[in-house]
Structures are given as structure tokens and as C-alpha cells.
Amino acid sequence: MKIKSIRESEFNLMEGVRQIIVHDYSHKFAILDLGEKFGSYGISWRSSSLEPIIKVWEEENAVWIGVDQQLACICLQSGRLLVSLPLTTYIVQILTLDRVTAVLTEEEVLLFNPGGSIRFSEDLPDQGIGMSVVGEELAIEMLDGDSLTINTMTGVFKSLVPIG
Helix, strand or coil, X not given: CEEEECCHHHHHHCCHHHEEECCCCCCEEEEEECHHHHCEEEEEECXXXXXXXXXXXXXXXXXXXXXXXXXXXXXXXCCCEEEEEECCCCEEEEEEECCEEEEEECXXXXXXXXXXXXXXXXXXXXXXXXXXXXXXEEEEEECCCEEEEEEXXXXXXXXXXXXX
């Protein structure tokens, strides 16, 4: 699996169903090459300072792609697009865990089941800047220094604890 920058003219020549992430007024363009079996998928985005986040979910044989305010997931068994989701804020991080994918944006956290259905979505009390796995829970660090802990199976907020 490779990602390669391309020109806008090359992106525009791609078949529409192969353009899995498309932003209005894009400034950057790339191809995600999934090999001979599935071919290439195109992505475009606005920000010249951001690069796509690519996470392979080995357990579910899928790849997650996020850039700017767009999220996609492709099944690596069928080549089928499992998720194509526009978001309201920028993607900060994607983590693939046991039976769940966590997506952190600046203002919310989303948990996805295998197959791409949304298990949980919740607004954050402050801007999210990172997340990590703590045991069987997900710890989300906020810009103000607080940390929010979420149970990945239920989506229940376990605690809100100041860091440091």
C-alpha cells in the first residue's frame, strides 16, 4: 500500500467512484495504491500543511484514511468502501484497536464497529489533541490539560481527570 502525490489534472481523470475523499477547493491530491487486486483510490484535500492519516486495521482487514474533515474506510478483502463520512472539524488522530476504530476530531470522538457502523459519537468538552489506549479504555487529552477516559465497548465516559 502506497500513497503518492499527484496533480489535480490526474485526480480529475480518475473515475468518480475511485475518488474516495474529495474536498471543495482542494489544493493537494494523492493516490492510495492498494495493489493489483484493488487498484488506486484518489484523495484530495484543502490544507497544504496536513497530510492524510492512513491506518491499517489488520484484525478487520481494512484501511482507514482521514484528512482535513473527511474520513473513509476501505475493506481490503473486497475493495468496497465501508465508510465515507464528512465531518464538521479536522481529524486529529485515528487508532485501530481490538474490534473498534477510534477517530478523534478537534471537537468529537467517534467509535466504529467492524464493518464501519458507528458505535458511539460524542462531543468533547474542549478541543481534543490526542488519544491513547489505557488498559481497555481510551484516554483523550484535551487542549486545556484535562483527560477524558472512555470505555470503548460501551462509549461510557469513565472520568474527567486533570493531567499534570
